[in-house]
Amino acid sequence: MNAAIGRTLGLAATFLAAGCAGLGQPGARSSLRDAGGLAAAGTFAGVPASDAAWPADDWWRAFGDPQLDRLMAEALAGSPTLRAAEARTRAALAVADAGKAALYPQVNGAASSTRERFAEHGTTPPPVAGTWNTIHQVQASLSWELDFWGRSRAAYESALGAARAAEVDARAARVALTTGIAQAYARLERAFLQLDVARKALDAREHVYALTRERSAAGIDSRIELRQAEAAIPAARERIARLEETIALTRNQIAALMGEGSDRGLAIARPKADGLATLTLPSTLPAELLGRRPDLVARRWRVEALRHGIDAAKAAFYPNVNLVGLVGLQSLGAAGLFTAASRTLAAGPAVTLPIFEGGKLRANLAGKRAEYDDAVEQYNQALAEALREVADQVASFRSVRSQRTEESRAIGAAREAYELALLRYREGVGNYLQVLSAEAPLLEQESLEADLRSRELAISINLVRALGGGFRPESEGLAVARASQPGAHDHDLP
Numbered sequence: 001m002n003a004a005i006g007r008t009l010g011l012a013a014t015f016l017a018a019g020c021a022g023l024g025q026p027g028a029r030s031s032l033r034d035a036g037g038l039a040a041a042g043t044f045a046g047v048p049a050s051d052a053a054w055p056a057d058d059w060w061r062a063f064g065d066p067q068l069d070r071l072m073a074e075a076l077a078g079s080p081t082l083r084a085a086e087a088r089t090r091a092a093l094a095v096a097d098a099g100k101a102a103l104y105p106q107v108n109g110a111a112s113s114t115r116e117r118f119a120e121h122g123t124t125p126p127p128v129a130g131t132w133n134t135i136h137q138v139q140a141s142l143s144w145e146l147d148f149w150g151r152s153r154a155a156y157e158s159a160l161g162a163a164r165a166a167e168v169d170a171r172a173a174r175v176a177l178t179t180g181i182a183q184a185y186a187r188l189e190r191a192f193l194q195l196d197v198a199r200k201a202l203d204a205r206e207h208v209y210a211l212t213r214e215r216s217a218a219g220i221d222s223r224i225e226l227r228q229a230e231a232a233i234p235a236a237r238e239r240i241a242r243l244e245e246t247i248a249l250t251r252n253q254i255a256a257l258m259g260e261g262s263d264r265g266l267a268i269a270r271p272k273a274d275g276l277a278t279l280t281l282p283s284t285l286p287a288e289l290l291g292r293r294p295d296l297v298a299r300r301w302r303v304e305a306l307r308h309g310i311d312a313a314k315a316a317f318y319p320n321v322n323l324v325g326l327v328g329l330q331s332l333g334a335a336g337l338f339t340a341a342s343r344t345l346a347a348g349p350a351v352t353l354p355i356f357e358g359g360k361l362r363a364n365l366a367g368k369r370a371e372y373d374d375a376v377e378q379y380n381q382a383l384a385e386a387l388r389e390v391a392d393q394v395a396s397f398r399s400v401r402s403q404r405t406e407e408s409r410a411i412g413a414a415r416e417a418y419e420l421a422l423l424r425y426r427e428g429v430g431n432y433l434q435v436l437s438a439e440a441p442l443l444e445q446e447s448l449e450a451d452l453r454s455r456e457l458a459i460s461i462n463l464v465r466a467l468g469g470g471f472r473p474e475s476e477g478l479a480v481a482r483a484s485q486p487g488a489h490d491h492d493l494p
Contacts, residue, residue, distance in 0.1 A: 032376055053282040066272075139327065144322065175468070186457045201443055251268050316354070
């Protein structure tokens with residue numbers, strides 16, 4: 001058998017040059033971008049930096065709202081979205097395990113009993129020819145592909161990379177779920193704040209209507225002012241109804257995100273969360289951003305998987321060597337089946353080499369390299385987008401803080417003007433038109449104040465998501481820490 005293996009390997013070496021001739025084509029053209037090369041110092045200038053500024057895994061607790069903490073706990077425990085992501089991870093790991101089996105010898109057993117009539121003029125001689133007999137057979141077979149060129153190993157590593165990407169995708173689904181619930185919670189808070197403004201406006205208009213009715217009865221105002229004051233009340237009630245609808249729909253949305261029915265939404269009370277008082281960024285941004293964002297880590301693993309896919313496609317050009325063996329028992333009729341005379345043995349190597357396949361292997365290799373280039377460029381763009389998301393939140397935070405400063409001044413002036421107009425109207429000096437003119441700016445400023453307050457909370461949540469939502473590969477129990485190291489396998493392709 002050793003001599004046979006030697007002859008087979010010698011034959012494989014003879015054919016090797018012919019088999020490798022098709023590899024003469026360009027390699028992968030793209031390379032992973034280093035996050036450190038993305039200039040952002042000017043964008044983040046003036047923003048305090050800290051090593052502890054990366055979001056914690058339970059980042060929502062910083063908002064100090066026990067109800068939000070409970071909602072998050074329920075969602076993480078029972079969300080169908082997370083369970084589906086975990087199931088996809090298990091499926092991908094199973095595919096990788098199946099690929100790993102190709103690295104080991106395969107042993108199979110078989111047993112058969114076949115009733116057969118042997119032809120009189122066939123290859124079987126008398127006295128069996130022309131008779132019915134039963135062939136009994138029991139055998140065990142062994143096959144082992146000698147992975148000299150690493151094709152099976154590369155295919156396994158490719159599947160394993162895809163499984164690791166799916167594993168990180170499940171963590172990304174957790175970030176998406178928690179930030180999605182938090183954003184809906186922020187919208188719920190905004191609706192309640194706007195509802196406060198609408199109810200306050202209704203109370204004010206009802207008060208003005210009562211005052212106008214008294215003035216009309218005294219002959220100070222005409223029926224025109226009375227009808228104007230009366231018409232303002234239904235408009236305020238309509239706005240309250242719209243906001244109550246928004247609250248109901250947002251509660252339903254939160255319940256659905258949690259994987260619960262709408263009745264769970266009915267139990268959600270008014271939020272108590274507040275926005276971040278200050279903005280602090282990680283001191284290692286953007287260098288560590290690619291290791292803190294699960295979507296970027298998953299993309300890196302997919303690039304790695306495709307790199308191994310190229311290796312497997314290249315190995316397909318080389319000879320494939322298998323060792324095969326068979327041992328068993330075979331007899332015509334049941335008698336003597338389990339005797340030494342019925343034994344069958346076979347063993348030897350087998351080698352296959354593609355010589356002419358119409359360019360299929362070259363096309364497959366070119367396709368794998370193109371897929372790799374596509375994944376690399378998608379990763380590079382995703383990295384730039386991730387940094388942009390952080391920069392957007394910094395810009396929005398600065399804008400909201402500036403707007404709130406100006407808005408606090410404007411609302412004070414608008415409130416003073418409205419109170420003065422209402423006092424003049426009550427004393428009979430002013431008219432209803434002056435009250436209406438002073439009311440509109442006050443309502444606009446109060447509505448803007450509610451929007452800015454809720455926007456600050458929304459920006460805080462967006463920043464958490466942009467910074468990875470508390471994802472840290474080294475502490476997640478995931479096999480992904482290596483994917484966060486830039487340039488691990490970026491330049492070893494032919």
